[in-house]
Amino acid sequence: MFLHVIKIFIFSLLMTAFSVHAEEFTHGAKELFQEFSTCQTSAFEFISKNKENYLSLGKFKEISSGGEWFDTKQLNKDSSDEIYQFDKPIKIAGLTAVAVGYSFFKGDGKGYSGGDATYWGFYFSESPNQVFLALRKYYPSVAAMVFLGDNYVNMKVLQRDGDKVYDQGSIIESDTTQNGAKSYFNCSIQYKILEKSNTQKPMSKEDELLLNDLIKLEKSDLLKLCFEDASKKSTADIHKAGMACSALNKKR
Structure with a gap:
């Protein structure tokens, strides 16, 4: 039972x-x-x-x-x-x-x-x-x-x-x-x-400094900069988003 x-x-x-x-x-x-x-x-x-x-x-x-x-x-x-x-x-x-x-x-x-x-x-x-x-x-x-x-x-x-x-x-x-x-x-x-014209040009001194500063950021901050909707940004912000993606690649 x-x-x-x-x-x-x-x-x-x-x-x-x-x-x-x-x-x-x-x-x-x-x-x-x-x-x-x-x-x-x-x-x-x-x-x-x-x-x-x-x-x-x-x-x-x-x-x-x-x-x-x-x-x-x-x-x-x-x-x-x-x-x-x-x-x-x-x-x-x-x-x-x-x-x-x-x-x-x-x-x-x-x-x-x-x-x-x-x-x-x-x-x-x-x-x-x-x-x-x-x-x-x-x-x-x-x-x-x-x-x-x-x-x-x-x-x-x-x-x-x-x-x-x-x-x-x-x-x-x-x-x-x-x-x-x-x-x-x-x-x-x-x-x-x-x-194409931008990808063929050597990086300017300003961009080198920006890239070095971005690399120092936390990965989460770089992700946010890289993947926010670029269509809603100014030309300067769009450029910075592209640089943030480059910094993220280097950081990896």
Whole structure:
């Protein structure tokens, strides 16, 4: 009788653990978010090849860059942001995802921030801090994020793509633009246009001094200078952002 009671108790614990896990992730959400969290555009191809596993999460559509993403729609004619609101919020690590977003910006080909950019991500009902704490247990790329200002960031310094360079990574930031949302976990690929004439010139004395001063800064301060949205800065600040990226590379 005693052994029978023990077996029932153990079985109950296992069923409870299974139930908790099931509640933490909507079917297919864990695997989909694993691919998403790499913040590579290959995630779109992955979805396309494995879509049957994710059909319960929402509707999908082909996107111009190749592969598929959720069937987002442009809700605001004055914005390039496209939003897909879930009919029923999905669970990811116990968090509540209420919508997803997608944005593509065609660059003007001028200046440091004049390249094309793609953003895509999940809107959560929880705060950025809650999102970070919940997801870091499951996803290494989230655990590697650093806290900058009010955001959690995991960006990579300028990378080469042929004769182009780009920033790539993820940010968890406060966002209440979508109904029921408090934060937006978004990935981005942002191409940068570097002036060839500037790259061929030797560094000026002023820039050498600036670079030396920047190298003395903490890594977190350099990350903030390097990855803040350059399109909202003055010409001098854009130049300093580029120098901060160079200092960060040297510091590594």
